[in-house]
Amino acid sequence: MSDQPRGQLTLRTLAMPGDANAAGDIFGGWVMAQMDLASGMRAAERAKGRVVTAAVKEMAFAKPVKIGDTLEISTEILKIGRTSITLYVEAWAKRYLSDLRERVTHAEIVMVAMDKDGKPTPVPAEG
Numbered sequence: 001m002s003d004q005p006r007g008q009l010t011l012r013t014l015a016m017p018g019d020a021n022a023a024g025d026i027f028g029g030w031v032m033a034q035m036d037l038a039s040g041m042r043a044a045e046r047a048k049g050r051v052v053t054a055a056v057k058e059m060a061f062a063k064p065v066k067i068g069d070t071l072e073i074s075t076e077i078l079k080i081g082r083t084s085i086t087l088y089v090e091a092w093a094k095r096y097l098s099d100l101r102e103r104v105t106h107a108e109i110v111m112v113a114m115d116k117d118g119k120p121t122p123v124p125a126e127g
């Protein structure tokens with residue numbers, strides 16, 4: 001497993017008190033939401049249109065995110081199907097007031113390109 005983020009840095013945000021429990025641990029659901037947002041951004045750019053999340057493959061949280069950490073989400077497009085885009089997504093915590101970065105979780109996320117009527121539509125050729 002690499003000690004560097006894989007793919008493109010797609011989203012950076014700050015973990016705030018409102019995203020945490022009473023012990024200062026950031027909710028896993030908030031981290032997942034940021035990963036979903038980043039996947040949507042990357043996939044919509046590739047699809048040149050709207051996308052929805054079809055599936056999130058198994059996830060585990062290896063390390064906590066704490067209040068004040070910068071959460072960095074990187075994405076790599078693994079596969080383009082007919083209407084789907086499969087991404088490998090990593091979440092890293094850049095620790096508060098430090099240069100230390102730790103990978104907290106990763107997942108494969110499948111996004112599907114949608115037409116204006118909300119039906120799956122082919123992902124256009126690149127370029």
Ligand SMILES: CC(=O)SCCNC(=O)CCNC(=O)[C@H](O)C(C)(C)COP(=O)(O)OP(=O)(O)OC[C@H]1O[C@@H](n2cnc3c(N)ncnc32)[C@H](O)[C@@H]1OP(=O)(O)O
Binds near residue numbers: 040053110
């Ligand atoms: C902005 C948001 O994130 S929206 C919030 C969460 N997401 C949603 O609300 C999406 C709700 N789900 C849906 O609308 C539908 O189930 C869809 C569009 C994801 C799939 O619709 P389906 O009728 O199954 O369409 P269809 O069978 O044509 O599949 C479309 C593609 O999705 C893929 N797909 C569908 N379900 C899954 C799944 N569970 N896992 C992986 N891929 C899947 C298919 O393999 C297909 O890919 P391909 O065209 O590259 O071969």
